[in-house]
Amino acid sequence: MKITKRIVALSLALVTALSALSGCGQKDNNPTAGSGSLSGSSSGFSAQAKPMDLSQITDPYLTVSGLSGDEVVARLGEADITAGHLLYWLSQVITSYLSQFGGQVTALPWDTEMTEGVTFAQYMLDQALDAAVLHCSLREMAEQDGLTPTPSIASELEAEYLDLVIQAEGDEEKVTHMFWATMLTKELLTTLNENSDLYNQLREKRFGEDSGHYPTDAEVNAYLNDIGRYRAKHILLATIDLNAREPLDEAAIAQKRATADDLLSQLRAAEDPIALFDDLMHQYSEDTGLEANPEGYTTEKGEMVAPFEEAALALENGEISGVVESDFGYHIILRLPMNPDEFRTDCVNDLFQKSLDQERERLGVEKTDAFGRIDVEDFWEKLQSLQSAVQAEQAG
16 A cells, blocks of 8 residues: 655644553543544554563663664755654554554565565655655745744643643653653654644745735646546446446347437537436436435546546536446546635645645755664564553553
8 A cells, every 4th residue: 555755644633643642641531532632542552562671761762773862864955854753753654554454464564565676664764754854844944934833832732741741640751651652752742743833834824825826716727637636427327237247238238328329419419418417317327326426526537437537537627428438338427617615725735745845855855874774674673562561551
């Protein structure tokens, strides 16, 4: 399964990052849910790995990787990216990958090639670096634009941290260990949340309604065309049994084709073919999804069968296709206009992502020797042992 650099979406929800610290110091009660709530851990703590001795750890990053948390593993221009930041993202990327399998996969294919010459382990590490670089880009761009994090973020997180300590019956060390289990420190968590805030500030300043660069309807539609997102209705005359997925006999298929040709003739001769299309669709279409999608399908390239997609994308808004044959049967397709207002936020996000990519290209990323010393498989095994120790401590 593909994980793209937009794994960064994880980071931009970090206002609630403390949810990863679920259950700290609790026995019979649950914390209150809400912004920054502590419900619903997704950290993937391992109960099977042999617990390590927490009393011997002073730097969790050194323990799991051999690199101190403040060691520089890469640079974006002149800005440093530390091992602590990178290893946090490495833990998140691997956990995100595992979550796709609902806990059914435990052994990871570290040596399997994802692309030519790039193993799964290296791919995970590169994805983590992408996320760390993006966060570094946010800081650099914010400095250029004269933006600073909202001051209340640090104070609000401090209040949440103190609440965690209270839940841990005053044992601050337990809370520190819980942070370690997700490759976090109190300081890193604050930085990540501040970066999330800077992301929103920068996006609004550069592409928001008052920015002078807020995308017009034409620009939104161009964006939708670029990514292949479109909307269409169709009349389907099935040439297979849609339940058994077995083809109909030749006579039935010939009759479906004749019906499709007749419906198309009616549409071509109609004064209002759009209105007639709906009437004929509800009367004749055998699409099992029609009831759930009476206003048509909003979809993207690759999501529909190829003959349908190619025909739909070749149409102008309001244009009706000829009879299109696919493995499902005969389609008559009506291309529908998209409402730009529904996709303007997506367009803004895309524009901002491109500006982040440009910043990365402008500054350039340089890996240090320390980056090459990270053994991803060994890191993950030791992190599991660290998490197992923390879990045991919390249960004690």
